Amino acid sequence: MVRSFKDTLDRAHLGETKRLVVPSPKEEDVLLLSEASTAGLIFPCFVGNGEAIKNMVDESPLAKKGYEIVKENDPHLALGRALDILHAHEGDILMQGGIPAQMVLHALHDKSRGMLPKGGIMSFVSVFPLLKGEKLILVTDTYINNHPTVAEKQLILTNALRLARTLGIKTPKVAVLAAIEQVNPSIPSTLTAAILSKMSERRQFGDAIVEGPLDIDCALSRTAAERKGVKSIVTGEADIYLVPEVDTGHLMAEALVFFGKMNMAGVVMGTSKPVILDLPFVSREGRLAQISMACLLDGGGDSNG
Amino acid sequence: MIKTLEEFSVLAQERGPKKLAVLAPEDEEFMRAVKSSWDLGYIEPVLVGDTRKMEEVAEKVAFNIDRFHKIPQTGQQAISNLGINMLFSGELPIASKGQIPTSYIYRSIIREEAKAGSGMTVSVISFWDIPGMDHLVAFTDTGVNIKPGVKAKAEVIKNAVFVYHLMGYPRPKIAVLSGQREVGGTLDSYKDYEILIRSAAAGDFGECEIVPATSFTDIFLGEKTCMDGGADIQGDEVPHILVVPCLDTGNILCKLDFFLDVTRSSLVATSRGPVCIPARSDFSGNIVQQLAMCVVLADEMEKREQ
Numbered sequence: 001m002v003r004s005f006k007d008t009l010d011r012a013h014l015g016e017t018k019r020l021v022v023p024s025p026k027e028e029d030v031l032l033l034s035e036a037s038t039a040g041l042i043f044p045c046f047v048g049n050g051e052a053i054k055n056m057v058d059e060s061p062l063a064k065k066g067y068e069i070v071k072e073n074d075p076h077l078a079l080g081r082a083l084d085i086l087h088a089h090e091g092d093i094l095m096q097g098g099i100p101a102q103m104v105l106h107a108l109h110d111k112s113r114g115m116l117p118k119g120g121i122m123s124f125v126s127v128f129p130l131l132k133g134e135k136l137i138l139v140t141d142t143y144i145n146n147h148p149t150v151a152e153k154q155l156i157l158t159n160a161l162r163l164a165r166t167l168g169i170k171t172p173k174v175a176v177l178a179a180i181e182q183v184n185p186s187i188p189s190t191l192t193a194a195i196l197s198k199m200s201e202r203r204q205f206g207d208a209i210v211e212g213p214l215d216i217d218c219a220l221s222r223t224a225a226e227r228k229g230v231k232s233i234v235t236g237e238a239d240i241y242l243v244p245e246v247d248t249g250h251l252m253a254e255a256l257v258f259f260g261k262m263n264m265a266g267v268v269m270g271t272s273k274p275v276i277l278d279l280p281f282v283s284r285e286g287r288l289a290q291i292s293m294a295c296l297l298d299g300g301g302d303s304n305g
Numbered sequence: 306m307i308k309t310l311e312e313f314s315v316l317a318q319e320r321g322p323k324k325l326a327v328l329a330p331e332d333e334e335f336m337r338a339v340k341s342s343w344d345l346g347y348i349e350p351v352l353v354g355d356t357r358k359m360e361e362v363a364e365k366v367a368f369n370i371d372r373f374h375k376i377p378q379t380g381q382q383a384i385s386n387l388g389i390n391m392l393f394s395g396e397l398p399i400a401s402k403g404q405i406p407t408s409y410i411y412r413s414i415i416r417e418e419a420k421a422g423s424g425m426t427v428s429v430i431s432f433w434d435i436p437g438m439d440h441l442v443a444f445t446d447t448g449v450n451i452k453p454g455v456k457a458k459a460e461v462i463k464n465a466v467f468v469y470h471l472m473g474y475p476r477p478k479i480a481v482l483s484g485q486r487e488v489g490g491t492l493d494s495y496k497d498y499e500i501l502i503r504s505a506a507a508g509d510f511g512e513c514e515i516v517p518a519t520s521f522t523d524i525f526l527g528e529k530t531c532m533d534g535g536a537d538i539q540g541d542e543v544p545h546i547l548v549v550p551c552l553d554t555g556n557i558l559c560k561l562d563f564f565l566d567v568t569r570s571s572l573v574a575t576s577r578g579p580v581c582i583p584a585r586s587d588f589s590g591n592i593v594q595q596l597a598m599c600v601v602l603a604d605e606m607e608k609r610e611q
Contacts, residue, residue, distance in 0.1 A: 146492060245484070246484040246492070256565075259521075281522050
């Protein structure tokens with residue numbers, strides 16, 4: 001089982017080198033990509049202004065390790081060219097580069113050139129190594145879906161379970177979070193959580209244990225849960241925390257980073273090829289882990305969902 | 306200015322004991338907290354509930370409650386109504402829930418506020434004492450309003466500002482939090498922020514300031530676009546009051562203390578005094594801390610009334 005960001009790097013290192021496609025690359029990405037390239041994880045393929053890219057990269061270790069440039073002088077077309085490369089199986093992973101995140105997500109949804117399989121949903125998983133290094137925890141959806149419905153949460157959870165299994169968690173334990181641990185018709189998140197929990201009981205998520213609703217104290221502490229009369233193997237041991245909506249998810253991820261001083265790596269799930277987005281509160285170590293996890297996902301089947 | 310929860314503990318010893326209506330202290334952890342708070346000189350408990358159950362649990366924690374006033378009452382709502390009425394009628398300055406679901410307490414408070422015509426919206430304020438931070442940080446509303454609109458959030462802000470003024474902060478800074486980010490359009494929580502920042506600037510919430518930040522990234526990184534170079538907490542830059550988008554967010558964020566190196570302490574501010582509402586999962590040490598906070602704030606309210 002992968003327990004740390006270093007483990008993700010070590011495991012990704014065992015696989016094939018992936019072609020990572022970056023439209024309109026940014027100067028601040030070069031050092032990270034040099035590191036990933038040196039670790040044998042990726043071979044970068046930059047799409048954009050050839051001369052500008054060459055100037056950016058030539059002073060970096062990438063100049064020696066090697067890279068490819070696909071010339072596209074119109075920045076508005078760079079993302080489309082990058083997606084074409086992935087569709088043609090000439091690239092394995094898409095990285096945001098200098099394209100705004102909203103534009104990337106929009107393009108991924110495009111029916112003809114996008115990378116979202118029919119019936120699927122894109123979601124974002126924030127991965128955190130616990131400070132004592134005992135395991136990774138996953139929080140989702142922390143970025144993409146604002147107010148997912150029950151059906152969408154079912155898919156978001158399926159996406160997260162796939163990532164958990166890729167990271168070697170055979171029977172993921174899932175805490176479906178809500179404000180309280182009781183089912184209360186006035187609080188919609190508790191109803192959704194109860195439904196997902198029941199679906200899990202009927203094996204609709206395969207080998208996984210889904211418990212909800214759980215408030216965060218029950219999810220984080222078995223003792224707290226027992227004091228509230230909640231008995232579940234998930235309490236105090238959750239691998240995945242499914243949040244009610246994005247206000248909670250995004251703020252929770254940020255709180256763990258800024259108040260908890262935890263490192264985060266973000267993973268886009270649900271696309272036919274791994275996609276790496278660039279969130280401002282991800283550290284250098286987290287960004288390298290994002291590349292490692294994208295490499296692991298690309299080796300694990302033809303869809304990330 | 307009260308900067309840490311520890312300061313509340315010191316002040317509670319100086320300003321106590323205050324009479325406290327304890328509603329259904331029928332749980333060992335809670336009775337242990339009452340015992341400690343009595344021993345420390347914070348409170349003089351008035352015990353409301355099933356006398357037999359209270360005596361049984363007191364015996365289990367070796368607490369002689371013969372000397373205290375006991376009011377026999379059964380039924381969770383009846384106990385809650387009685388205790389909260391004692392607070393609003395001025396019989397005592399603080400109430401605290403024991404083994405009663407919080408919803409009963411909120412119902413009683415809402416009823417008493419309506420009777421008193423105070424116009425005060427009920428909301429919960431959860432403080433975080435963060436090591437290295439030069440002030441207490443509060444999340445609100447973490448307990449009552451499931452999906453507050455902008456009007457309810459305005460009331461939630463007023464309540465929190467009132468409490469911070471009591472704590473000696475002349476002009477608390479507030480962040481109206483939102484999950485707003487680069488994608489996904491404009492969230493309702495962000496629209497609320499845009500309205501509330503204008504209201505605060507117009508003076509609608511008294512002496513306070515809403516800062517132009519809706520996320521922890523805004524607060525900690527400011528203009529920086531990435532984490533390179535670190536994001537050390539600059540105490541004076543973190544707002545005092547963090548208004549959460551909804552109940553789910555508030556409850557989940559404030560209870561991250563189970564995970565992080567912070568200490569949490571919550572209360573309900575009512576127009577007649579604080580109500581202590583420990584979570585059913587809180588341990589006695591944490592409950593004692595919350596009682597200390599209520600004692601000090603009750604004292605401040607009494608001083609103001611005088």
